[in-house]
Amino acid sequence: MSEQGFNFIGGRWVPGDTGRTFEDRNPADRDDVVGMFPLSSAADVDAAVSAARDAFPAWAATPAPERGKIIWAAGRLMEARKDELAATATREMGKILLETRGDVQEGIDTAYYMGGEARRMFGVTTPSELPSKFAMSVRRPLGVAAIISPWNFPMAIPTWKIFPALLCGNAVVFKPASDAPATAYALVRILEEAGVPPGVVNLVFGSGSEAGTALVEHPEVDVVSFTGSTETGRRLGESCGRRLKRLSLELGGKNPQIVMADADLDLALEGAVWAAFGTTGQRCTATSRLIVHRPVLEEFTARLVQRAGALRLGDGLDPATDVGPLVSDAARERVAEYVRIGLEDDGAELLVGGSAPSEGVFDRGSFFEPTVFAGVTPTMRIAQEEIFGPVVSILAVDSFEEAIAVANGTRYGLSSSIYTRDVNAAFRAIERIDAGITYVNGPTIGAEVHLPFGGTRDTGNGHRESGTEVLNVFSEWKSVYVDYSERLQRAQIDTGLPGAAAGGASRGDSGEEAPQGSTPESISGSFGAEGGE
């Protein structure tokens, strides 16, 4: 069965302006067309942004707990349809059902977390420096939020972005990756059913170069949240920078797992196999560098090669499969190219995998074998660049110090991990690894939705998703001062008297007594008093 998808604009499902469409195909079987979706133009994007702009004031005025109820309702619908959603996601992007179920679960967790956050969204109340004056801060929505999501977590990542954007009172225009439109379609149908008012969430399908660019550059878009490659992120940064538009970027990774000689090797091995080959290596948190202390190098390498070679490659819908296909033939070609680059590097040794199997059922999909390189040194391209596939490099080190230096020796800083039984080494690693996430005795993947998610250096631009930190992407602060003294009080007036509190000017004409600690004689009646803000 293949589905005809539509854009969702102003609460109506509509075809694209030009009638052009694109196909969504199953990467495990390219003869299987999952659906057809509009290849949206700048005019479609403009209609979606106007619908969002029109819907924004009423949504922003809706109490946050009411907005939260709708997000919560969406979570319940996702929970009821978990199997169906997971099957759709596997069929269109390839990862195994166990993982797409996890992906949907991450969306459900985000819905309940953000639904609950609706009754918090705390600002601060804090003492004023002046008497009879109240000080607090409150969050305000930004307006129209553009959400541009990747295909590797087709449910979790859109929900990480859309739910907090909605919770904060923004209207949304969502442009999902063209390799995973069907899951996005299902998510927006759920939001509609959960009661999101017309225009508050709009969906436009299409390419990054056309629909994505039109959205990012649209003058009525106030904030852009993007997950994808560092190269695209940099371009978005330039474009948004010119317009002083807020932008949150989650970009590449080259995540290290350090294995020290005192590690529980069984555990370190389990973690490495899961984080390097789970999602066919297509997570920004995937382990792509195993930094192994030389005393355990030989044993660890041999066991990893054995485990990688035993993984069953196949259709993600088949419960017997461990590793599904890559998302597309283009992705497979890119991975194969990195294997060629690795083979040319002097000293790097391909121990297992390295090919795209093409016999039998493999002929119909974008499969690639789990691949391990050993003898890799830190400056090699396969140790520096994000491959986004089932390829892991083993780098040998002689000390903890060297392990940390190697771990920090790329331009990325998303996830990281250390396996050791030495508590001091673990804490030193937490302190010294330059990354947004560090796991101790756990793999580099599997971040939880209530902690900040994001990375340092070229992994992003300093923002975080998830946790309450994501609210800072989708809202801005207003500081509020309520002065109930019934007189003009000037902050930051320097009285010149040691120990004297900041000035509280009387009204100057009444001769009324100034509050204790103020120095009326120096400022009373003098509207142009020295100092001021």
Ligand code: UN1
């Ligand atoms: C991603 O690959 O972009 O931490 C997100 C993890 C998942 C999210 C990955 N919870 O591996």
